[in-house]
Amino acid sequence: MANTIILDPITRIEGHLAVEITTNATTNVASGVECQGKMFRGFELIMANRNPRDTVLLAQRI
Amino acid sequence: MASVRCVDGALGFTGTIEGMAAVGTGDRQIPVQGNNLRNIIEGADLVMSHILHFYHLAALDYINTTNTPVDGQAPWSPKDNTADMIAGTLATALVLQYVTALDIRREAHRMGAYVSGKQPCTPALIPGGVTKTVPAGSTAAADMTTILTGIRSFIDNTYIPTVVVAAKALSGSLLVGSDAQGVGRGCKKYLAYGTFPTSSGTQVLTGGFANCTAAAVSAWTVAPLNPAFIEEHVTYSYYDPGTLNIYDKLHPSVGMTKPLFGKAGAYSWLKAPRYQTAAGSANTHVCEVGPLARMIVNTLAGVEPWASTVTNFITSTLGLPLTTGLANLPSVLGRHAARALECKGIADTMPSWIAALGTTTATGQSYKHRNIPTVSSTGYGLTEAPRGALGHWIRVDGSKVSNYQAVVPTTWNASPKDSYGQNGTIEQAIMGTALTDDATGRTKIGRIIRSFDPCIACAVHIVSGDKKTISKFEVIPNGFSSCK
Numbered sequence: 001m002a003n004t005i006i007l008d009p010i011t012r013i014e015g016h017l018a019v020e021i022t023t024n025a026t027t028n029v030a031s032g033v034e035c036q037g038k039m040f041r042g043f044e045l046i047m048a049n050r051n052p053r054d055t056v057l058l059a060q061r062i
Numbered sequence: 063m064a065s066v067r068c069v070d071g072a073l074g075f076t077g078t079i080e081g082m083a084a085v086g087t088g089d090r091q092i093p094v095q096g097n098n099l100r101n102i103i104e105g106a107d108l109v110m111s112h113i114l115h116f117y118h119l120a121a122l123d124y125i126n127t128t129n130t131p132v133d134g135q136a137p138w139s140p141k142d143n144t145a146d147m148i149a150g151t152l153a154t155a156l157v158l159q160y161v162t163a164l165d166i167r168r169e170a171h172r173m174g175a176y177v178s179g180k181q182p183c184t185p186a187l188i189p190g191g192v193t194k195t196v197p198a199g200s201t202a203a204a205d206m207t208t209i210l211t212g213i214r215s216f217i218d219n220t221y222i223p224t225v226v227v228a229a230k231a232l233s234g235s236l237l238v239g240s241d242a243q244g245v246g247r248g249c250k251k252y253l254a255y256g257t258f259p260t261s262s263g264t265q266v267l268t269g270g271f272a273n274c275t276a277a278a279v280s281a282w283t284v285a286p287l288n289p290a291f292i293e294e295h296v297t298y299s300y301y302d303p304g305t306l307n308i309y310d311k312l313h314p315s316v317g318m319t320k321p322l323f324g325k326a327g328a329y330s331w332l333k334a335p336r337y338q339t340a341a342g343s344a345n346t347h348v349c350e351v352g353p354l355a356r357m358i359v360n361t362l363a364g365v366e367p368w369a370s371t372v373t374n375f376i377t378s379t380l381g382l383p384l385t386t387g388l389a390n391l392p393s394v395l396g397r398h399a400a401r402a403l404e405c406k407g408i409a410d411t412m413p414s415w416i417a418a419l420g421t422t423t424a425t426g427q428s429y430k431h432r433n434i435p436t437v438s439s440t441g442y443g444l445t446e447a448p449r450g451a452l453g454h455w456i457r458v459d460g461s462k463v464s465n466y467q468a469v470v471p472t473t474w475n476a477s478p479k480d481s482y483g484q485n486g487t488i489e490q491a492i493m494g495t496a497l498t499d500d501a502t503g504r505t506k507i508g509r510i511i512r513s514f515d516p517c518i519a520c521a522v523h524i525v526s527g528d529k530k531t532i533s534k535f536e537v538i539p540n541g542f543s544s545c546k
Contacts, residue, residue, distance in 0.1 A: 003499070005497060005499045005503065005507070007504065007507060007508075010508070010511050010512075010516070011508070012118075012119045012120070012122070012508075012512060013119065013511070013512060013515075013516040017472075017476060017511075017516055019488075019492070019507065019511065020329075021492060021497060021507070023497050023498075027496065028496045028497055028498050028503075029494060029495065029496050029497075030492050030493050030494060030495045030496075030497050031493070032493075033485065033488075033489040033490075033492045033493050034329050034330075034478065034489070035330065035332075035476045035477070035478060035486055035488050035489050036329050036330045036478070037330040037331040037332035037476060037478075038331065039331055040300070040321055040323070040331050041331065041468075042319075042321070043466070043468055044317075044319035044465075044466050044467055044468065045319065047456075047463045047466035048463055048464070048465075048466065049462050049463060049464075050462065050463050051434070051461070051462065051463075052069045052072055052073070052189075052434055052456065052458050052461075052462075052463055053069065053188070053189060053434070055065060055068075055069060055456065055463060055466060056065050056066045056069050056187060056188060056189060057183075057185065058065075059065040059454060059466070059468060060065045060066070060182075060183060060184070060187065061182055061183055062065075062468050062470055
């Protein structure tokens, strides 16, 4: 038997990260972990066909 | 800084350090003052970010706020309080530090803004240097030095002692709890790109790859960084792998980002960056990035001041044998300790950058112009964001961007499984932990994940296994902090 613990979203970080953990029902030890990024970033697509100088400002904080 | 460095490269500024334009007086080199000013901008951001992370994101995992000034007040309440958290008068003192740390962060921003105009998201960073000149001996330089003195005092007398208090309060070791599996250790392989280039061609923080999977610290290894070893996997990510998986396992310089939400088997928007074990090898390392990675890489490589800083912290401050301390660094509190030590080391180095600002035409120049090439060109910029190794890769065709790929720190740390089925480092850090869906279990998970400093929160929910909301926090949106 397994239990599942889902934290969605993880708090006190940038939002949209979730974690799904499978634990052994007897020992409670985590046996499976999925770290789920819930947000599409898309900067790669935003940069296409732009003046390279613009990317310095647009992509500066990623 | 990675975004400007990759365009530096595309415009023809040459690199002596991987991915970075060389610093000097040549036509293709970033001016010395421009480099110093960039270091000041990046240093102010790093110092601000580390203090933010410890106090405003992570500290509540270690403070029992019952009967402190924030008890019952949003956004600090309701929260999980567990028996192992610091309580009583010390908890109240830490809550007051939480408030003081807000002032210190503002001061760090103010210091950087003398150069950048505003922190972060500065318009001052441009290919070839920085738009602002700050001459040595100017009022701005003196003000920055004064501000820095206050910040350094806070780091020495408040931040670092508090990290030590937290470390000692939790089982006397740097680990969380007593799980035999070593809770929160992660993959024990560390990648750093390095940053803060100097005019002598070195970096204050050096890059490299450290393998610490051996049980004996003496068997841990470190090797120079090879950016060609980086590749991104998409099997478990919402991206199109292409016919015959031709878009999988690509180097970022030729990377593809084709969203495919709902792809069978995928569970994350993050790709899985990995580091080849050897040139062209099909085997890859899962890597942790961030302050812990930087401190371990630099300590194993014997780079000062880091090797001495880490050694003295373990042997003098914690009073532990060196090998015991090093063996316990890959841990939840080890990440906080590494972050605090790095914060101090960079803050202590910054006066030398301010002192080195020039005044003459040769030394006071902060910017050099180069045209966007009309022929095809490529560039890449590597740096260390506060949260870890950050790389941007650009290709320019016909004076426009034809490909752009960013591989950011949290993509390394919070990655899903790679195409070989290896779990990401946060996934590995949680694996093997004894967890229950209650305050203790949630606190453990939160401590492990937050020790990697993923990013900043706007709204806070804690949800149980049946996805019913247990508690909901509203945190004031933190407009001046952004994801990196």
